[in-house]
Amino acid sequence: MEVPGTRGRLLKATAALAGIAMLAACGGGGEASAGGAGGIARDVKLKGIYDTTGPVAYAGVGASKGMQLAMEEIDEQDFLGKDVRLSLEEVDTANAIERASSEVSRAIADPEVQAIFGPVSGQQAATVAPIVEQAKVPTIFNQAGSDGVVIGDYTFRGTAPMYSYYDIAAKYLSDKGLTNVAVLYNATFPTFAEIGEKEFPKLAEEHGLTIASSYAVQSNTQDFTAQAQEIAANDPDAVVMLLIAPQSVTALTQMSQAGYEGQTVASSVQAAGNVAQAGKHAAGLVYPVDFSATQESELAVNFVEGFKEKYGKAPDQYAAEGYDSMWWLARAIKASGDSSREGIQKGLKQVASEGFEGVMGDLSFEGNDIRVKGVLVKWDGSKEQLVSE
Amino acid sequence: MQELLNTLTLGSIYLLFALGMALAWSTIGILNFAHGAIFVFSAFSAHFVSEYVAMPMPMLILISVLVGATLSALTQWLAFEQILKRSTNHRSAELRVLIGGIGVAAIPIAIVDRATASAPFGFANSTYKSEVYEFMGLRMTNTSLIVIIAGVGIAVALTLWLRASRQGLGLRAIGVDSETASLMGVNRTVMAIGTMAIAGGLAGLAGALQVFQLQAMGVATGDQLLIKAFAMIVLGGLGSMAGVILGAFVLAGAETLIFAVDLGTWVDAVSFGLIFIVLLVRPQGIFGRQEVRRT
Numbered sequence: 001m002e003v004p005g006t007r008g009r010l011l012k013a014t015a016a017l018a019g020i021a022m023l024a025a026c027g028g029g030g031e032a033s034a035g036g037a038g039g040i041a042r043d044v045k046l047k048g049i050y051d052t053t054g055p056v057a058y059a060g061v062g063a064s065k066g067m068q069l070a071m072e073e074i075d076e077q078d079f080l081g082k083d084v085r086l087s088l089e090e091v092d093t094a095n096a097i098e099r100a101s102s103e104v105s106r107a108i109a110d111p112e113v114q115a116i117f118g119p120v121s122g123q124q125a126a127t128v129a130p131i132v133e134q135a136k137v138p139t140i141f142n143q144a145g146s147d148g149v150v151i152g153d154y155t156f157r158g159t160a161p162m163y164s165y166y167d168i169a170a171k172y173l174s175d176k177g178l179t180n181v182a183v184l185y186n187a188t189f190p191t192f193a194e195i196g197e198k199e200f201p202k203l204a205e206e207h208g209l210t211i212a213s214s215y216a217v218q219s220n221t222q223d224f225t226a227q228a229q230e231i232a233a234n235d236p237d238a239v240v241m242l243l244i245a246p247q248s249v250t251a252l253t254q255m256s257q258a259g260y261e262g263q264t265v266a267s268s269v270q271a272a273g274n275v276a277q278a279g280k281h282a283a284g285l286v287y288p289v290d291f292s293a294t295q296e297s298e299l300a301v302n303f304v305e306g307f308k309e310k311y312g313k314a315p316d317q318y319a320a321e322g323y324d325s326m327w328w329l330a331r332a333i334k335a336s337g338d339s340s341r342e343g344i345q346k347g348l349k350q351v352a353s354e355g356f357e358g359v360m361g362d363l364s365f366e367g368n369d370i371r372v373k374g375v376l377v378k379w380d381g382s383k384e385q386l387v388s389e
Numbered sequence: 390m391q392e393l394l395n396t397l398t399l400g401s402i403y404l405l406f407a408l409g410m411a412l413a414w415s416t417i418g419i420l421n422f423a424h425g426a427i428f429v430f431s432a433f434s435a436h437f438v439s440e441y442v443a444m445p446m447p448m449l450i451l452i453s454v455l456v457g458a459t460l461s462a463l464t465q466w467l468a469f470e471q472i473l474k475r476s477t478n479h480r481s482a483e484l485r486v487l488i489g490g491i492g493v494a495a496i497p498i499a500i501v502d503r504a505t506a507s508a509p510f511g512f513a514n515s516t517y518k519s520e521v522y523e524f525m526g527l528r529m530t531n532t533s534l535i536v537i538i539a540g541v542g543i544a545v546a547l548t549l550w551l552r553a554s555r556q557g558l559g560l561r562a563i564g565v566d567s568e569t570a571s572l573m574g575v576n577r578t579v580m581a582i583g584t585m586a587i588a589g590g591l592a593g594l595a596g597a598l599q600v601f602q603l604q605a606m607g608v609a610t611g612d613q614l615l616i617k618a619f620a621m622i623v624l625g626g627l628g629s630m631a632g633v634i635l636g637a638f639v640l641a642g643a644e645t646l647i648f649a650v651d652l653g654t655w656v657d658a659v660s661f662g663l664i665f666i667v668l669l670v671r672p673q674g675i676f677g678r679q680e681v682r683r684t
Contacts (some may be wrong), residue, residue: 217654277511
């Protein structure tokens with residue numbers, strides 16, 4: 001029946017739009033097809049969705065560089081077979097949770113994407129983890145130390161939680177007889193709150209250390225004069241400093257200016273030259289990391305050389321994590337003989353159950369979560385030196 | 390006594406940052422939310438130069454001040470003036486200026502973020518060296534002394550200039566009624582750009598001194614101070630430079646006291662809670678006047 005005038009055209013247009021929407025809904029959605037099961041495809045497409053700008057860009061950029069280097073080596077060695085190539089398309093989440101979420105959804109809907117390297121930010125990672133888990137897309141996260149990231153069979157993490165290797169710092173203090181300890185920590189940064197309030201007190205008890213005082217600050221605390229002067233007045237054997245990068249530079253400087261001359265032990269956040277701005281006030285600072293360019297194993301040395309050749313500077317721990325994660329994925333494909341989503345997922349679990357040697361040392365896993373022994377390094381004022389490996 | 394010294398230093402840093410923002414808001418009615426970004430970018434510019442050439446403190450401060458003044462003046466000219474021209478009156482423009490400032494701030498912050506990959510930056514390559522002085526049990530650095538003198542000195546000078554000079558009178562007239570001020574021969578646009586240049590220069594000065602005092606700055610430092618500056622101005626009373634001075638030291642004092650009793654995670658809650666209580670009792674701020682006047 002002919003509907004007259006504007007109302008008629010509007011109704012027809014609405015009907016047409018509804019039809020298109022229904023077609024789109026029928027055509028897509030659900031579990032996107034992952035390509036043929038079994039066998040390794042010639043071009044294994046991967047998606048990298050992480051911050052390369054924003055407050056944690058250093059982690060995303062570092063991981064990206066490590067992954068790119070690993071991919072080159074994997075392809076050059078024909079590790080997955082002749083003419084098999086890995087390709088990584090990267091998207092910057094720019095410190096935006098909603099961007100991470102939409103990009104992950106887009107990757108899931110693309111049947112060509114076989115696996116994802118997820119956000120480095122804990123909040124973003126915890127947001128997308130249920131999405132990839134439900135869509136059954138294997139996803140490896142670097143950094144992303146929050147709870148709610150490794151939640152099932154399809155979520156994996158290539159960065160060991162800081163607390164899992166902080167034991168070597170406690171042991172160092174104990175071995176040196178530095179048993180009277182003050183703790184200065186950022187209580188609004190989840191990783192530091194966990195170590196400062198739960199894990200380090202446990203380690204202290206195990207290693208015979210006494211926590212004489214504990215100072216909690218916020219992420220936006222910029223001046224540490226009060227804490228520095230109290231620490232200097234109490235003069236503990238050591239200070240365990242768990243602060244973000246700009247805070248740690250100020251705290252080290254102000255503790256030194258306040259007259260404190262004891263040992264300071266920090267965290268991997270201080271690595272990659274993040275305390276360089278503190279100059280002489282940071283000399284002697286010790287911190288545990290999951291990787292240091294000063295490591296002496298053959299794999300680590302070769303990695304450092306290759307990285308320097310490609311990028312003109314030494315790799316940081318984020319690059320090492322990205323590198324080992326990419327090799328984990330490549331080993332997974334080889335182990336399962338299948339580059340589909342299911343094949344990669346099965347392969348990742350298989351490799352995790354066996355462990356392997358990476359540039360971060362012997363890598364073991366607790367479920368889908370990596371574990372490393374850790375390395376203790378000392379900052380001499382201008383560069384890192386290995387204390388123990 | 391040591392806590393008092395610490396309060397003076399911290400308060401002076403806050404004051405230097407807030408002065409520029411207070412000046413623009415109190416006189417030409419511009420609440421500039423790009424002030425924090427200008428603060429960071431100015432300091433970063435000085436850092437960038439210092440990475441190639443070892444420079445003394447005065448040169449680095451000068452670079453930071455000039456960059457801050459230029460950036461702020463350009464923001465006024467290219468962004469806020471255009472918003473004001475397209476608005477029927479100043480009141481209707483206020484929200485747009487606020488949002489415009491947030492938008493403008495994203496650009497210099499993105500540049501710094503990209504250049505530093507969010508790592509802290511400072512003046513490690515500067516020829517300036519901090520010295521520690523000890524006197525009757527009190528410890529102080531030469532940098533703290535410079536910060537206190539600069540903060541208090543500039544605040545007092547600015548307050549007197551606004552009260553006693555012809556330009557200050559012209560600015561205060563714009564704050565009361567810009568149309569009438571124009572009729573009396575005050576060139577609003579030129580004065581506005583000049584005021585923003587001074588505000589930006591103060592942001593640059595604050596940025597450079599903060600880096601010298603705290604040794605490093607992060608990309609987010611400006612935003613963290615922006616909220617505090619806003620609170621200081623409101624606590625002291627909008628339109629009163631003396632109020633800003635008091636607000637800065639009250640906030641610094643509250644924070645120092647809270648840190649001294651090891652309640653570090655409660656700093657913001659207690660500090661802003663105190664401000665809230667003061668405003669309940671005296672909504673116009675400590676030195677603010679009850680009538681709606683900007684000066």
